[in-house]
Structures are given as C-alpha cells and as structure tokens.
Amino acid sequence: MADKLFRAVILGPPGSGKGTISQRIAQCFGLQHLSSGDFLRENITANTEAGVLAKRYIEQGLLVPDHVITRLMLTRLEKITRQSWLLDGFPRTLVQAEALNSTCDVDVVISLNVPFETLKERLSTRWVHPSSGRMYNMEFNPPHIHGIDDVTGEPLVQHEDDKPDFVAARLREYKGIAKPVIDLYKKEGVLHSVSGTETNKIWPYIYSLLCTKITPVDPEESQHSPPLYSQ
Numbered sequence: 692m693a694d695k696l697f698r699a700v701i702l703g704p705p706g707s708g709k710g711t712i713s714q715r716i717a718q719c720f721g722l723q724h725l726s727s728g729d730f731l732r733e734n735i736t737a738n739t740e741a742g743v744l745a746k747r748y749i750e751q752g753l754l755v756p757d758h759v760i761t762r763l764m765l766t767r768l769e770k771i772t773r774q775s776w777l778l779d780g781f782p783r784t785l786v787q788a789e790a791l792n793s794t795c796d797v798d799v800v801i802s803l804n805v806p807f808e809t810l811k812e813r814l815s816t817r818w819v820h821p822s823s824g825r826m827y828n829m830e831f832n833p834p835h836i837h838g839i840d841d842v843t844g845e846p847l848v849q850h851e852d853d854k855p856d857f858v859a860a861r862l863r864e865y866k867g868i869a870k871p872v873i874d875l876y877k878k879e880g881v882l883h884s885v886s887g888t889e890t891n892k893i894w895p896y897i898y899s900l901l902c903t904k905i906t907p908v909d910p911e912e913s914q915h916s917p918p919l920y921s922q
C-alpha cells in the first residue's frame with residue numbers, strides 16, 4: 692500500500708475548506724499539496740506569461756480559461772511523476788477533469804459539501820497574506836496579531852471576490868460547473884462526498900478514509916492531535 696504512488700483531488704465550493712483540509716492531508720500523509728489558486732498567484736507575482744493572463748480574469752472574478760490552467764497544472768505534474776500528490780482547486784471544469792484523466796488515473800476524489808450560509812459567513816471573514824496565499828479566518832484560525840501575517844509580519848488583505856456582493860454569484864457559478872466533474876468521478880467510482888459545517892468534524896472522516904488507501908506519515912500524532920487545530 693505504501694509503495695504505490697497515490698493521487699488525490701479535493702473538490703468543493705470556494706470557502707468549503709479545501710485549502711485547510713489539504714494542508715492537514717499533506718502533513719499527515721506526506722502528499723505534495725498542489726493548489727491551483729496558489730500556483731496562479733505565484734505566476735502572477737513572477738509576472739510569467741500565464742500569470743499576466745490569469746490576473747486579468749481573477750481580477751474580474753472569472754475563472755481562468757481552461758487551456759491556461761490546464762497547461763500550467765499538467766506541466767507541474769509532469770515534473771513530479773515520482774511523488775504522491777493532492778490537487779486542490781484543479782480540476783474545476785469538465786474540460787479540466789478530462790484533460791487530467793488523459794494523463795493519469797486519480798485514486799480518490801473528496802468532494803466537500805458545506806451549506807451555503809456557512810460558506811458565505813466564512814468567505815466574508817477570510818483574510819489572506821497575498822504573496823504566500825496563507826489563509827486566516829477571524830474566528831477559526833485568527834492570526835496572532837489582528838490583520839498581520841504570522842510568518843512575515845506583513846499586512847493581510849481581503850480578496851475582492853470574498854466580499855459579500857461577489858460571494859453569492861461565485862457559489863452559484865460553482866454549482867453549475869462542478870456538477871459534471873462530480874458526476875464524472877462518481878461514474879469512475881472514486882468519489883467520496885463529505886458533508887458538514889465544521890472542518891474539525893469533517894476531518895476525522897477524511898483521515899479514516901485516506902488511511903484505508905495510504906499509510907499516514909505519523910499515525911499516532913495525526914489521529915490524536917490533528918495539525919492546524921485551532922479551535
């Protein structure tokens with residue numbers, strides 16, 4: 692079980708906890724966590740051709756075109772063929788999921804279902820450190836000093852599209868686009884849906900599920916005190 696490369700995807704609407712849960716999975720199971728949002732932000736900061744293009748879409752609250760994000764992500768995956776990984780934020784559309792399928796088999800897909808009201812609340816209290824992508828929530832995982840990134844001491848900002856006016860539209864858009872992706876993975880028999888309003892309650896289920904597929908890096912530690920617990 693431990694020797695086979697393991698490939699996982701986490702799906703869920705914005706604010707459902709993909710990034711938070713991915714960090715826990717990466718830490719507990721030693722998977723490489725690849726976040727499309729972080730990757731796009733790195734490209735934007737580095738002013739790459741893809742980054743310049745992506746910025747125009749992200750600033751308008753739009754999805755980056757399939758061919759741009761697919762090329763970025765698949766190129767990245769080609770460089771880590773000997774590592775187990777977890778994708779967060781990709782694939783987001785059926786076109787992206789089919790492109791991923793054409794390059795590899797995915798072992799497990801975790802789909803997070805979190806009620807709309809909870810998502811709205813979380814996104815409107817989400818703050819981010821722009822250059823690293825580190826996320827904070829003023830109740831769930833607040834920074835040590837209000838408005839300041841714990842690691843760099845730099846100011847935190849709120850994403851334009853996390854502001855209440857944008858949130859409802861983003862969540863509606865997610866539903867329509869994600870359904871065919873979820874259906875595809877369901878048909879392939881790799882989909883595991885998890886519902887709940889709190890990450891710390893969802894986490895033990897995800898941990899147990901993954902333990903049936905891959906050996907944890909440090910089972911004792913992971914089971915009794917999940918990392919990044921902050922409530």
Ligand SMILES: Nc1nc2c(ncn2[C@@H]2O[C@H](COP(=O)(O)OP(=O)(O)O)[C@@H](O)[C@H]2O)c(=O)[nH]1
Pocket residue numbers: 703704705706707708709710711712813814816817818826827828829830831832888889890891
């Ligand atoms: N109140 C609360 N906030 C949470 C919980 N889980 C995650 N968050 C916060 O909700 C926001 C969205 O989580 P994130 O992992 O960024 O979601 P993503 O958009 O799906 O990657 C962040 O500010 C998290 O810190 C939770 O169980 N309760």
Ligand SMILES: Nc1ncnc2c1ncn2[C@@H]1O[C@H](COP(=O)(O)OP(=O)(O)O)[C@@H](O)[C@H]1O
Pocket residue numbers: 704705706727728729731748749752753754755756757760779780781782783784787
């Ligand atoms: N797979 C993707 N396809 C298209 N656009 C993407 C993809 N991943 C990220 N993006 C773009 O980057 C933005 C930030 O992504 P992300 O950090 O995953 O935020 P969120 O989870 O809040 O949507 C998205 O709003 C979208 O514009």
